[in-house]
Amino acid sequence: MAGACGRTYRIDPKLDSSSCNALTETASGLLVPRATVTGIAPGGAVSTERSVDVDVTPPAAGACPENWTVGARLTPVFGSRIAGMADLRTSAQGQQVVLPNSQVLLPEPGVYRLTAHLFAVATWNFNGRHIASITALWVNTTTNAFAPGSPRWVILHDQPGTVNPETGLKSIGGNAVAEALVTITAPTTYEIRALRATADGGALANANLQHYLTGGIPQQGIMWQKVSD
Template identity: 80%
Template sequence: MDVTPPAAGDCPENWTVGAQLTPVFGLKTAGRADLRTSALGQQVVLPNSQVLLPEPGVYRLTAHVFGLATWNFNGRHIASISALWYNTTTNAFVTGSPRAVLLHDEPGTVNADTGLKSIGGNAVCEGYVTISVPTTYEIRGLRAAGDAGTLANANVQHYLSSGTNQQAIMWQKVSD
């Protein structure tokens, strides 16, 4: 329920009363972040993942993300991707939102037919935030662990995406 009082001294005093039957919400599909050249632990913004929460209140942020690591060398490989919600105003991650998207460690050999080895994983990053002014949040990803040696680092491909059919970025106001 929204109630707006008249300005002080108005005569007659007209009050405006309204109701919000549907809370503010949104849904979008983000792009793909290339983590191949990012430093270990360096946060990379997932393209088109920014959401502007328009009015004061409590919001639930949800992101379904997918990670992929591919390499073309024989030998030990450690692949790790994490994702998190990030407040672009305060430059801080949303508490409780960081998730491991994939974590893989094996000696591994490449596929003889394709010359590649790939692994993938997915996660749901969620968090609740309380804002008093319009605020923008985004999804960031990072390679959280490295690979065994210089050659491994040069040939590994790490991606973070919400661009597959089951992946989405969502937000909904849950309370004033």
């Protein structure tokens, strides 16, 4: 600045040396760092990703003050499908049979709810006492471990006496919902498996009891959804 008698003075800025001071002096002048805000996307329990999308709208160029708008959207992954029919007629007792088209790929780490609406039927055409059952459960296809809490009796039927052969084929149906909460750390596939059992009818009962399980009737099907990171 100009002083008395034409002399010029240079006044240097005095900057607080505190580490929390964002103002710095550079060769071209004073510098105040500018902050920008970035949203985060869903996808994992660790890192910056969550099951919530955080959206950020920046201010217009040159706006003063700079107003940033921040919002959040719940965005858990989910899916559904209609499964096919498992024919258990020739399966050994206790043998697990995969329900066709029941596989669901859980795509990212987190906690998921698995739900399967299932319908089953058993038929027979012989006289004598027998017990028929169909059990369904969710199973991890990689480890072959069942999801705890998911096994369900879809049918448990006890025929105590003689069936009149003149009335023809006998059948019994039933339905159940197989549900489970599972926690995964990487993409994982689960599927519904079924198994049958018979008792008290001997070889004739075991040969003539026909078992079926479906996730497509009455068209309620298979569902999964992420409920937590």
